[in-house]
Amino acid sequence: MTIAGLRTGAALALLMALPCAPMLAAQETPPSPTASEATRAAQAKVAANLPAEGTRDAAFSTRGFLATRTDPVILNAAGKPVWNLAAYAFVTGPAPDTVNPSLWRHMTHLKHHGLYQVAAGVWQVRGFDVSNMTIIRGATGWIVIDPLTSVEAAQAAMELVNATLGKRPVSAMIYSHSHGDHFGGARGVVDPADVTAGRVPVIAPEGFMEEATSENVMAGPAMMRRAAFQFGTGLVPGAIGQMGSGIGMGISAGTLSLIPPTDTVAATGDTRVVDGVALEFQIVSGTEAPAEFNVFIAPEKTFLAAEIATCSFHNILTPRGAKVRDARAWAQYLDEAATRYAPQSDAVISSHCWPIFGREAGTAWLSAQRDNYRWLHDQTVRRMNRGETMHEIAEGLENAAPPGLAAEWSTHGYYGTVSHNAKAVYQFYLGWYDAVPANLHAHPPVERAKRLIEALGGADRTLALAQNAMAGGDYRWASDLLQNLVFAAPDNAAAKAMLANSYQQQGFQAESAIWRNQFLSAASDLTRGRPQASAAQSNDMIAAISTQELLDSAATLFAPERPGRRGFTVAIDLSDRKETAMLEVGEQAIIGRMGALPAKADVTFRGPRRAMLALLFVRMPVSAVAGMEGVTIEGDQAALQALVDALDPMPQGFDIVTP
Incomplete structure (x- = not known):
């Protein structure tokens, strides 16, 4: 097996630069x-408490439409679908009972796809990802900002x-920010050889x-x-999905x-004349x-407000996990933009969603979003400082x-929530700590669940309590009870089925699309089992990651x-x-250092970096790696094998709603 054909698992598959997961094999949601x-x-x-609909979003989400693809399905080189423009064509008419009416209304505007003119020399391709x-029309070619997530989608857009x-x-390419859905399609827009030759500049923010x-490695x-x-x-996708x-x-x-930038911008007010x-x-x-x-x-x-206004x-913190963002700074930047x-x-556009046209409308739109983040920040801090916990504040x-x-519709929580x-x-x-000592060293979930179910009187009584909560429409309490029961007794089929139902109803009610996704995904896992991820590695991303980051990642x-x-040293020379x-390699940890080879090492590995990846992340036997082209291993090969044997296999997913 060559390194080019390896699946190195989740951490190296996309190396986590995406704000999202790769597509999984689609599974049906529970029947009917x-x-x-x-x-x-x-x-x-x-529905009774929604703002007045108005005409702004309906008009702006379709304004400037020029054309879209005749065939809505975008295929990869192997002929497999990677995108379906018509996947949300079902969103029409009144909202079904299984979708929050605010979210349904939102999707009626978000589902539009095609090429749209924004200004005399500015267009957007929306709905292709x-x-x-x-x-942007330049003097000699197209200036492209944010080439989508995938090469295939970007090619179709171009x-x-x-x-x-x-x-x-294409005369220039610009990345607005460091998330994969804003740079992943780069090779579908420009040839890296043109970038290397200096014919096409690639501009990005500093860092x-x-x-x-590295954000998510x-x-x-x-x-x-x-x-x-x-x-x-x-x-x-669907009214129940x-x-x-x-x-x-x-x-x-x-x-x-990923094509690395050739120019970076460091400060607000910096300018470039691009084509x-x-x-x-x-x-x-x-x-x-x-x-x-x-921009x-x-x-x-x-x-272009990139993604600070959509x-x-x-x-402020994505459910997938990331470093917490600064809500106060976010509001300050929106204030500067406004x-x-x-x-x-004359138009404010974003790297998601539809534009806002008109100077007064654009200023008001950015100001409302500024006020929303500022209100959220200030009121959280105010309540925090008077002793409320995060749950009480929320x-x-x-x-x-x-x-x-x-x-203002754009301040609603279709993505993030209050x-x-x-x-x-x-x-x-x-x-995370709320200063209550009982929460300082609480039992982990499974052990706590066992004790809680026993205290409630056992599985049957817990099921009865949950059934009462379900009957009263208190799905939050029902799922709390039932999730503990499933953790304590994972083979309890009745608990799993009822828990799936409680999650499903909460998903149906959610205004946030990603809250809906999480509830319905949990319900699907409970009824159908966890889907298997199928993530192929990105050679561009692997090449771009520093060797120090890879060594530190291997140490985890x-x-x-x-x-x-234990207690040996491995020298690495990447030819x-x-x-x-x-x-x-110590008793408790592995320490990686870049720089000169140590004067004395137990074993020295020389070869291309892909061979090192095969050792550390695929755990390929040393004897097999030694036979790869360009690889030499000097010294104690048994020490190198001991390193490989001390590493866990790359994680391939885990259960969330079951132990």
């Missing part, structure tokens, strides 16, 4: 689920652009490469598994690529992404948004409890990258 009476009542209550591709507007070369390759397997819940990648992601439809399942077009940048790093900028397209008076409240750029912009703020904010974000702000300042696989040899490193 229906909304309960309590859910129907909840949906009616939501979870993100948007922005096209084919539509050239077929509709006239064929032109882009470091953040794109260490916690990659956990993040990918959780992301499958967040994005509902095992669910089928997946309803998009809140900021887009699904996520294309094609090939992830004759004057651009000004606003640095907003540390908000939605650790490296991010917005003011000066000649066309168009402001058609939804965003996440006061510095919106007043001179509950208190969930339905407390000022009427002015609630009336509940989740309030807890994130609390965590940003105080961490070290299992010191395993018997075997293809002209890098040297060493690993010290």
Whole structure:
């Protein structure tokens, strides 16, 4: 087996630069689920309290439409579908009882796809992925901002652009930020050889490469598994299934690529003239992404707000997991955008969702989102400082948004939610601990569940209590009881079935698309088992990750409890990258260092980096790696094998709602 054909598992599969998981094999949701009476009542209550519909979003989400693909299905080179433009065509007419009416209304606008004109020289391809591709007419070619998630989706988008507007070369490519749905399709837009030769500049915010390759490396397997819940990648789109992601439809399942930038922007106000077009940048790093900028397209008076402003409240902490974002800084950057750029912009566009047209409308739209983040931050901190816990704060703020904010559709929680974000702000300042000593050293979930079920009077009584909660429409309490019962007695089929039902009803009621996905994914896991991920590695991403990051990531696989040899040193000479490193294998930890080879090592490995990856992440036997082209191993090969034997296999997913 060659390294090119290896599946190196979740941590190296996409190396976690995506804010999402790769597509999983689609599974059917449980058969013929229906909304309960309590859910129907909840949906009616939501519908009765929604803001006035107005005409803005309906008009702006379709304004400037020029064309879309005749064939809605985008295929990869093997002829397999990676995207279906028509997947959400079912969203029409009144909301069914199984979908929150606010989310249904949101998807009626979000489902549109095709090429749209924004200004005289600016267009967007929307609906070809979870993100948007922005096209600017330059003097000689197309300037492309955010080339989607996959090569195949990006190629299809560019084919539509050239077929509709006239064929032109791509003269520059810009990444707005360091998440994979904004750079993964790079090779579908430009040839890396043209970038290397200096014919096509690639511009990104300062720190882009470091953040794109390292943000999620260490916690990659956990993040990918959780992301499958967040994005509902095992669910089928439908009125009883997946309803998009809140900021887009699904996520294309094609090939992830990455072409490193040739130019980076460091400060707000920095400018570039790109293929004759004057651009000004606003640095907003540390908000939605650790490296991010917005772009003011000066000649066309168009402001790209990247992902700090979209058609939804965003996440201060994503359910998939990430470092907590700074809500106060987010609001400050939105204030700068609203006061510095919106007043001179005839259109405000985003890398997700649809534009806002008109200077007054754009300024008001950015200001409302600013106020939403600021309200969330300040009210969380106010309550936190008077002693409320994160759960109390979230509950208190969930339905407390000022009427002015609630009336603006884009501040609704179709992606992030007040509940989740309030807890994130609390965590940003105080961490997970609420200062109650009982929570300082509580039993882990399974042990706690066993004790709790015993205290409640056993499984049958717990089931009866849960059934009463279900009958009363208290699905939150029912799922709390039943999740503990499933943890305590995972073979209890009645508990699992009822828990799935409680999760399903909460999914049906959720306004947030990704809350819906998580509830319905949990229900599917309980009734059908966990789907198997099918994530292929991205050679571009692996090549871009620093060797130090890879050594540190390999160290997180070290299992010191395993018997075997310890206390030795491995020298590493990577011939293809002209890098040297060493690993010290101790009793408790592995320490990796880049630099000169140690004067004395127990074993020295020389060869291409792909061979080192085969050893550390695939755990290929040393004898097999020694036979690879360009590899030599000097010294004690048994020590190198001891290192391999001390590493865990790459995680391949794990259960969430069962022990």
